[in-house]
Amino acid sequence: MAADKPHGPTAPRATGRPGDASPFALGLLLRRAHWRAAAAATEALRPLGIELRHFAVLLVLVDHGPTPQRDLVTATGSDKAGIMRVVDDLEQRGLAVRKTVPGDRRVRAVEITPQGLELFDAAHVAAQSLTERLVAELTPEEADQLKHLLTRVAYPTDDQT
Template identity: 45%
Template sequence: MSSGDVKSVELRLGLLLRRAQRRAAAVVATALAPLDLSGRHFGVMLLLARDGTSTQKQLLTDLGSDKAGMVRTVDELDRRGFVRRTQSPHDRRLYHLSLTDAGRRTYTTARELADTAAQDIFAGLTPDERATLADLLSRVADPPAP
């Protein structure tokens, strides 16, 4: 494969990744609409359900979000009673975030809706192809250290 062909494939991959992300976000947004949750809300809830607690700073890193958007998202989840903020005993500027009981219940429902949406998104792939795609995207997103 010539260097021109490689560059063409790389550009196509970038565009395909962007289109795939936009389609997935739209399908998930539609699925979560009955709960009045956005993909951003779901992402925060997913990480809090997985990790138990986190900080806004860690969520920013894990989700690749912007600070203002993250503050707005956590504030919205807090107002709806889905997230609890607990001040760190070691650093008064730091708050630990966790899901409330209502947040866990809503997350469970949202996860079911998102799982159904994922079936739609990946319907054209076999289970082995899905595993391969996950492996390849992991290596692109988190390359090993040189």
């Protein structure tokens, strides 16, 4: 019966403002922090001529070595067409190459080039001061604690991925 249902919300409504007590507060804060971090990374990468999507692929290639294009889709959370465009961009700039996988001519693995590795390292240098600005309001201990807590949220111990 409609009369038995409570009128109005049972929990605070989301506002997206500091101090929000809604069930969405943590997600909204994480999203806002992500926007700030992505903006800082974008600013750091712009002079190098790449975008976050390019850096994400380079990161996988540095971390995992030559990687089949289809696996880059999963590793970066992108889609097949998007990965193809990113790998095309990286190849055109000489930062990565596609190679046939021995035993399966249909599969192409993407491999970072020495120039790609050089740019990847330069991105880290460029991002240092911008990253420091992100946590400028925190003490070094608080910044370490934030990183530790976010790692636990992003990679729960029971997560099998």
